[in-house]
Amino acid sequence: MDDHSRYRQRSLWLDGALAVFTPRPRVAGRIDVDVAIVGAGYTGLWTAYALALRDPALRIAIVEAETVGYGASGRNGGFVSAGIAGEARVYERHKGADGVRRAERAMIEGIDWIGAAVTREAIQCGWVKGGAYRVATSAPQLARARAGLEAKRARGYTPDDAWLVTAKEIVAEVRIAGVVGGTFTPHCARADPARLARGLAAACERLGITIYERSAARSIEPGLVTCPDGSVRADVVVRATEAFTTRLPGHSRSYLPIASHMLATEPLTADAWDAIGWAGCATVADQRYQFVYAQRTPDGRIALGGRGLTYRRGGAIREDDEVQPAIHAGLERALRRLFPAASEAPISHRWGCFFAAPRDWSMSVVFDRASGLAHAGGYSGHGVVASSVAGRTIADLITGTESELISLPWVGHESRRWEPEPLRFVATRAIAAVAASADATEDRTNRKARRIGLVRRWLPGR
Numbered sequence: 001m002d003d004h005s006r007y008r009q010r011s012l013w014l015d016g017a018l019a020v021f022t023p024r025p026r027v028a029g030r031i032d033v034d035v036a037i038v039g040a041g042y043t044g045l046w047t048a049y050a051l052a053l054r055d056p057a058l059r060i061a062i063v064e065a066e067t068v069g070y071g072a073s074g075r076n077g078g079f080v081s082a083g084i085a086g087e088a089r090v091y092e093r094h095k096g097a098d099g100v101r102r103a104e105r106a107m108i109e110g111i112d113w114i115g116a117a118v119t120r121e122a123i124q125c126g127w128v129k130g131g132a133y134r135v136a137t138s139a140p141q142l143a144r145a146r147a148g149l150e151a152k153r154a155r156g157y158t159p160d161d162a163w164l165v166t167a168k169e170i171v172a173e174v175r176i177a178g179v180v181g182g183t184f185t186p187h188c189a190r191a192d193p194a195r196l197a198r199g200l201a202a203a204c205e206r207l208g209i210t211i212y213e214r215s216a217a218r219s220i221e222p223g224l225v226t227c228p229d230g231s232v233r234a235d236v237v238v239r240a241t242e243a244f245t246t247r248l249p250g251h252s253r254s255y256l257p258i259a260s261h262m263l264a265t266e267p268l269t270a271d272a273w274d275a276i277g278w279a280g281c282a283t284v285a286d287q288r289y290q291f292v293y294a295q296r297t298p299d300g301r302i303a304l305g306g307r308g309l310t311y312r313r314g315g316a317i318r319e320d321d322e323v324q325p326a327i328h329a330g331l332e333r334a335l336r337r338l339f340p341a342a343s344e345a346p347i348s349h350r351w352g353c354f355f356a357a358p359r360d361w362s363m364s365v366v367f368d369r370a371s372g373l374a375h376a377g378g379y380s381g382h383g384v385v386a387s388s389v390a391g392r393t394i395a396d397l398i399t400g401t402e403s404e405l406i407s408l409p410w411v412g413h414e415s416r417r418w419e420p421e422p423l424r425f426v427a428t429r430a431i432a433a434v435a436a437s438a439d440a441t442e443d444r445t446n447r448k449a450r451r452i453g454l455v456r457r458w459l460p461g462r
């Protein structure tokens with residue numbers, strides 16, 4: 001299969017964004033720049049974009065193994081959402097409770113920063129900032145939604161940042177079956193992720209940044225990125241390779257590369273949309289341990305993901321593992337159950353991609369001025385906003401700009417390495433089994449509670 005067809009098959013979004021595909025040049029011979037960035041996902045692109053805004057004189061090159069947006073940036077759920085990527089307790093150890101509160105605020109503000117860039121650069125990615133619902137379909141899920149909200153309040157969320165909503169309020173916006181309540185935050189936009197990545201790449205090029213594609217870095221060293229047919233020399237080298245980092249020499253235990261999976265329907269009929277509503281395009285996620293998340297896409301489909309993750313023993317990243325029949329069947333059941341009006345909708349795309357899970361599940365932004373090496377990533381599947389915050393932070397660190405960003409708790413944070421196999425494999429299996437079993441128990445309890453409720457309605461005297 002040629003590269004163009006292979007890239008298009010990676011997700012609904014890449015299929016659409018790459019209808020027309022003109023590959024960029026490969027790295028050939030010796031290239032000299034001031035800053036070399038490896039990886040053309042959001043982290044690499046936002047770093048380059050923010051650097052060029054800070055210092056237009058910098059010569060910047062991005063080196064991408066495949067094509068812009070090939071990684072999770074071109075295949076995700078398109079939730080441009082608030083919420084820190086990682087564990088509050090990890091960040092609290094570095095910068096205290098105040099650091100965590102500032103981190104939460106940076107993520108909230110990061111959404112509008114991206115939105116402003118989308119407007120400024122006229123990026124056609126279906127951007128709608130309609131907020132996000134977290135919906136519960138059982139009493140335990142509702143209790144978890146409440147607990148999640150309280151935890152956010154403790155981290156500085158005000159009543160205007162997120163609040164409880166009733167089932168009636170949710171269903172008035174989007175007709176989800178079986179919902180018993182949930183939470184809403186205005187801090188979320190939906191976007192077509194691949195068009196966001198590729199539009200951002202075009203904006204970078206307008207600022208004079210050069211992007212090389214189909215040029216996998218074999219090694220990343222101080223001052224030097226080596227590719228099969230050439231090399232890039234630079235004062236500063238930024239590694240923005242997220243899950244794929246584990247393929248680089250010496251990094252196999254830096255992250256767990258974990259695949260998350262999605263599917264999309266064909267565009268729904270006008271009748272189906274009349275039944276579902278969802279005019280405001282708020283994103284939706286449920287509150288199961290193995291949760292699902294969904295967006296109404298700019299071209300009128302439902303794109304839905306979640307319900308289980310894939311980790312291959314040894315941490316291999318293989319395109320063959322992206323479609324998982326059991327997980328995709330579970331996603332399809334969730335789609336039909338949550339959106340009965342889409343019960344007959346054909347599924348047009350099934351896909352998956354890898355994200356990076358660090359040992360403490362918490363992100364890092366690191367710049368070592370002495371070696372000129374920088375890296376960012378480890379967003380644990382929550383990196384759309386985090387990657388842009390990280391990219392702007394690296395730009396500030398490189399250019400020596402004093403800013404609030406460089407004082408956030410993930411700056412300078414390094415997670416320790418994962419254990420060797422078979423421990424990692426066993427741990428991922430155990431975590432998945434516990435989550436699945438907790439969901440199954442709740443489902444049984446919920447069914448029993450519903451049956452009891454039904455019987456009570458028919459008892460004498462009611």
Ligand SMILES: Cc1cc2nc3c(=O)[nH]c(=O)nc-3n(C[C@H](O)[C@H](O)[C@H](O)COP(=O)(O)OP(=O)(O)OC[C@H]3O[C@@H](n4cnc5c(N)ncnc54)[C@H](O)[C@@H]3O)c2cc1C
Nearest residue numbers: 039041042043065071072073076077079217242244383384
């Ligand atoms: C299915 C799925 C759904 C998700 N949904 C959401 C969501 O809705 N909201 C959210 O906030 N987050 C979501 N995420 C996470 C989010 O997509 C990622 O955190 C984010 O895209 C990471 O961006 P990145 O640039 O760091 O990494 P990537 O997008 O993975 O980019 C890394 C790039 O580096 C390139 N590369 C790797 N190795 C080399 C090399 N040796 N040489 C050159 N180039 C190299 C890759 O080809 C790739 O293009 C989701 C992730 C997945 C997998």
